Each structure stands twice: as structure tokens, then as C-alpha cells.
Amino acid sequence: MHSLTPITALGGTAPRVDQVAGVTCTEITDLALASVAARLGKEKACAKALKAVLKAAPPDAGKALLAQPFSAVWMGPDQWMIGADFATHEDLAEQVKATLKDAASVTEQTDAWCGFDLAGDDVRPVMELLCNVNIRAMTGGDATRTSIHHLGCFVICGDPQSFIRILGPRASAGSLHHAITTAMASAL
């Protein structure tokens, strides 16, 4: 038997937590991800099947569905990123594919992304330094893809003032973490 030690996107054995003033940045390690892209001509069937999975309508442009056990983020026309708890949904892509069948292409994304949760008194100054998104115009349930530190990242808004989730490319987790902690140190 191999004896392998799982590591986080930043290479640690436990999620990295950084705190500056009243804001914490926590590495996300318990999130399973799968992307869903409706196949040509099956957009309606895909949306309907996805509704059965999510127990709610798939989110519109610029929106996220923040729910348990499945969350979803709009990625593009007829495309979504589905998220779930890793412990119970390690095979998320297979689970989603079982319902969507040939209405959509489902791709495992768990190890393609890293994530950071920004939480605290006021995360808005940090986000204003990090990206172009007008964070003060966002409300809970908004989500958009933008550039942070030249990396294409999802910004998912739980509460514009106190909770933001950032998903970025896992291969650049160190750079993204550096950008976030630098912005925290500057803005707070």
C-alpha cells in the first residue's frame, strides 16, 4: 500500500488561514467541483435536468445558487460550475452526469481550482484593490468571473460586506494567495 499524504493547493497539510485586522482569508479544501455545459440543441433539457439536481432553477447570468448540498455558479450561456461538499461528493461529476445524461457535457473540476474565503468585518476594500468588480454594487448571490492578478477567477458574493469566495486556477494558488494577502495588508 502507498502511504500518501494529501496536501492542500498551497502545499500544506491543513488549510492556510491568514488574518489581517478584522478579515480572514481561509484556503478552501473541502469543495468538489464539476462543470456543466449544455450540448448543442439540448439547452432546455439540460436546464430542466439541472433543476432536478439543484432542486432550484440554475442561476442566471452573473448569479450563483448558494445552497446545500449543491451550489452552482453561472459560467457562460448554458454553462455552470456545480459545487458540493468534497467528503460526500468526491465523485460529483459522475453524480451530476447520471442525471444530465447526454443533455450536457460534465467535467470534473475539483483539482483544477483552488479557493479562498474572505470573511470579516469589511472585505470590500480588499476586493476593490484586487479586481475590477464593483463589489459595492453586488448583493448576496451575485457571482462573476474576473481577473485577479492576471488570473481568471470567480468572485462569489455571499455578503458583499462580510463574505466573498474566490475560486482561481489551482496551478497558480500561490500567486493568488500572495495577491489576496498583499491586498489585505495594503487595504486594512
Added chain:
Amino acid sequence: MIINHPILGPRDSAEFTYLGDAAMIDRPDPDTASPQDWHDYAYLRDNPAGTHRELWWHEGGDRSWLVITRNTLTHEISKVEIARDVARKMGRSK
């Protein structure tokens, strides 16, 4: 410069990359095109001083391809469309 994305609203142009003339969508039919058609498609571009339709990619955003109508003299953007919709209107990807 701000590009008014048809789905996502106004976004900073730094999120976009430029490809070129939107005429690239209109690829010749491989079954009927002559070598001259391919030559024209691959090499010949108009270079208008004025209104120009061009392909832009929302790389730092939702990764959509857009057809943007831009005035090359003033940089004024008069129209932004999703390239997929433009191509389908032309009878592609049906």
C-alpha cells in the same frame, strides 16, 4: 475603455483580448471553396478608417467571444454582440 458586454454589462477592456476582423466567422465551405476563396479568407482583410466589426475574447471574464462594432478613428463602440448569436444568424452551427 469600457466594453458593454451584452450579458454581463459594462466591463473594463483590460479583461478582453483582441483577435481581429469578424469576417473570420464567415469561413468558406470546405466542400465548395476554391483556392482563391481560401486565399482571400486567410490573407485579405479590409483596413477601414471608420466602422469595423471585430472579434474580441472576454479572457479575463466569462470567456465569451464577442463581435464588437468599433470606430477605428474614435474607438467608439457602437454595438456588442455575442459571437455565437452572430454566427448562428449567418446559418452556422445549426
